[in-house]
Structure formats: C-alpha cells, structure tokens
Amino acid sequence: MTDLSPNHVEDQHAGRAGTTQRVQRKMAPIVPAQNIAGRALVLVIAIMTFLSCLTFGAVTLVRDTASVWENQIAREATIQIKPMDGLDIEAALAQASQIAGEFPGVKSARIVDRDATARLLEPWLGSGLNIDELPVPRLIIVTIDETNPPDFAAMRAAITPKLPSASLDDHRTWVDRLVAMARTTVTIGIAVLALMLAATVLTVVFATRGAMAGNGHIIEVLHFVGAEARFIAREFRHHFLVTGMKGAAAGGAAAVLVFIVFSWWSSRNMATPQADQATALFGNFAIGSAGYLGVVLMVLVIGALTAATSHVTVVTYLSDIDVRQPDAG
Numbered sequence: 001m002t003d004l005s006p007n008h009v010e011d012q013h014a015g016r017a018g019t020t021q022r023v024q025r026k027m028a029p030i031v032p033a034q035n036i037a038g039r040a041l042v043l044v045i046a047i048m049t050f051l052s053c054l055t056f057g058a059v060t061l062v063r064d065t066a067s068v069w070e071n072q073i074a075r076e077a078t079i080q081i082k083p084m085d086g087l088d089i090e091a092a093l094a095q096a097s098q099i100a101g102e103f104p105g106v107k108s109a110r111i112v113d114r115d116a117t118a119r120l121l122e123p124w125l126g127s128g129l130n131i132d133e134l135p136v137p138r139l140i141i142v143t144i145d146e147t148n149p150p151d152f153a154a155m156r157a158a159i160t161p162k163l164p165s166a167s168l169d170d171h172r173t174w175v176d177r178l179v180a181m182a183r184t185t186v187t188i189g190i191a192v193l194a195l196m197l198a199a200t201v202l203t204v205v206f207a208t209r210g211a212m213a214g215n216g217h218i219i220e221v222l223h224f225v226g227a228e229a230r231f232i233a234r235e236f237r238h239h240f241l242v243t244g245m246k247g248a249a250a251g252g253a254a255a256v257l258v259f260i261v262f263s264w265w266s267s268r269n270m271a272t273p274q275a276d277q278a279t280a281l282f283g284n285f286a287i288g289s290a291g292y293l294g295v296v297l298m299v300l301v302i303g304a305l306t307a308a309t310s311h312v313t314v315v316t317y318l319s320d321i322d323v324r325q326p327d328a329g
Contacts, residue, residue, distance in 0.1 A: 049251025059189035066182030244306025
C-alpha cells in the first residue's frame with residue numbers, strides 16, 4: 001500500500017531535488033562558460049583576426065593590382081615626344097604614330113590628345129592648363145600583340161632619326177621592378193600574418209593555462225579518479241573553439257566592413273582626378289570574391305587553431321602531472 005503521508009511526500013520531493021542537484025553538478029562544465037578572462041580572450045582574438053584579415057586583404061589587393069599593372073604594361077608601349085623650338089608637335093605625333101603602326105605586332109597607335117594630357121597633369125598643376133604654354137611632352141600609346149610583340153629595337157631605330165626628340169619606352173624595366181616590388185610586399189605580408197597567428201597561439205596557450213590554474217584541483221582530481229586526458233581536453237577544446245569562433249567571427253566581420261567602406265568610398269570618388277590616380281595605383285580598393293573567401297577561411301583557421309592549441313596545452317599539462325606524480329591515484 002502506497003504511503004501518502006506528508007512526511008513521505010516531502011521525502012520524495014527532497015530526493016528529487018537532490019537528484020536534480022547531482023545532475024546539475026554533473027553537467028557543470030569544467031571550464032567556466034563566461035568570466036572576465038574569457039571575454040578578454042574573445043576581444044584579443046577579435047583584434048588579431050581583424051588585423052590578420054586586413055593584412056590578407058592588403059596582400060591580395062597588392063598582388064591583384066600588380067598583376068593588372070603587369071598585364072597592362074605588357075600590352076602597351078609608349079612613344080614620348082618632347083617639344084622643341086621649330087617642332088610641329090602635332091605633325092610629329094602623327095608621323096611617329098604612322099611609323100609605329102606599320103610594324104608587325106602593333107595593334108594600334110593612339111595619340112593622347114591635349115585634353116587627356118591636361119587631365120593627367122591636373123592633380124599636380126591644377127585645372128585650366130594651356131598645354132601649348134608648357135614644355136609638356138606628348139604621348140602615343142602603342143597597343144601591341146602579346147603573342148607576337150614587335151621588334152622594339154627596329155621601331156626605335158626607325159623613329160629616332162626622323163624625330164630626335166622622340167623616345168620609345170617598352171616598359172620592361174618597370175615590369176621587372178613591379179614584379180620585384182609585388183613579391184617583396186607579398187612576402188612581408190605573409191611574414192606579418194604568420195607573426196599574428198603565432199601571437200594568437202601564444203595568447204590561447206596562456207589563456208588555457210590560466211583556466212586550468214583556476215580549476216587545477218578539480219582537473220587533477222578528475223584525472224586521478226580515472227577521467228581520461230582526452231575527455232578533459234575535449235571540454236577545454238569545445239570551450240575555446242566557441243570562444244575562438246566568437247572572436248574570429250567578430251574580427252572578420254569588422255574587416256569585411258572596412259573593405260566594403262573603402263570600396264564604396266572609392267566608387268563614390270571615382271570622377272575626381274585624385275581618385276583616378278589612386279585607382280590607377282591600387283585599383284578600386286575591392287578585394288574581390290577571392291579576398292572575401294580568404295577572410296572566411298581566416299576566421300575558420302583561427303577558430304580551429306584556438307581549439308587545437310587548447311587541446312594540445314591540456315594534454316601536455318596532464319602528461320606533466322603523470323610524470324611528476326606517477327604513483328598518484
């Protein structure tokens with residue numbers, strides 16, 4: 001017969017409460033879910049991810065811009081004619097253009113007109129220039145066939161005797177310098193990125209050791225009563241994976257916002273001479289789909305690196321305990 005006395009019912013409630021408390025104690029994480037150190041670590045990881053993504057974006061921008069420069073320079077050569085006393089500059093331009101256009105491998109020879117020349121000089125000399133009053137060289141843009149380039153030495157020999165003030169530049173020196181500069185910049189960027197990732201790893205190591213120091217007695221007891229190192233490491237790995245992904249996602253989102261703002265600013269100021277010069281040097285400050293994909297990969301790498309670093313740190317710490325106290329437990 002079931003005992004429905006008040007004392008028995010109260011004992012049942014107390015038993016359930018005790019079971020609930022034991023379950024709650026069982027489910028309590030080894031690593032505190034949120035504390036001051038945890039929030040600081042999220043902030044540090046966010047800052048390091050932000051700087052890493054900016055570095056990656058800058059490297060991507062320089063590499064893509066250098067590739068565009070190299071392709072454009074490889075497709076073009078320039079004939080420059082300096083003004084001289086008694087020289088009909090317009091006739092000289094037409095003559096040089098005709099000579100260059102007759103060579104095999106030349107697609108076209110375009111004379112840069114007065115208005116275009118004035119726009120090129122506007123950022124330095126201001127607007128309203130009168131080209132005729134200034135000793136400004138005039139240019140001819142020679143578009144060449146990349147698969148069958150012309151003989152530049154022969155072209156130079158054909159133009160110079162007839163037009164002593166004319167000079168032909170095939171941009172080979174600029175291409176070599178450009179490639180060297182781009183490679184140097186990319187190498188420096190990769191080195192900076194590696195240093196930032198190393199700093200992130202060290203930060204996670206110190207944070208993991210700090211979390212273990214705060215719960216050292218619990219961890220040692222769990223380890224000595226039979227809890228495997230991989231179980232304890234899994235708890236830390238999960239905690240730091242969540243922490244790392246929060247910080248990395250925040251830093252990556254901030255970097256993407258910066259790239260979008262720069263791209264928007266560049267497109268809004270496209271019509272100004274200063275923006276034209278900046279665009280000629282650096283493009284439109286857009287990193288493209290490959291750059292944004294790189295930011296996403298950077299976030300995932302930093303999150304995974306955070307989890308892996310904490311896992312290795314915990315396993316190493318517990319291995320040291322076993323070495324120091326081989327007979328414990």
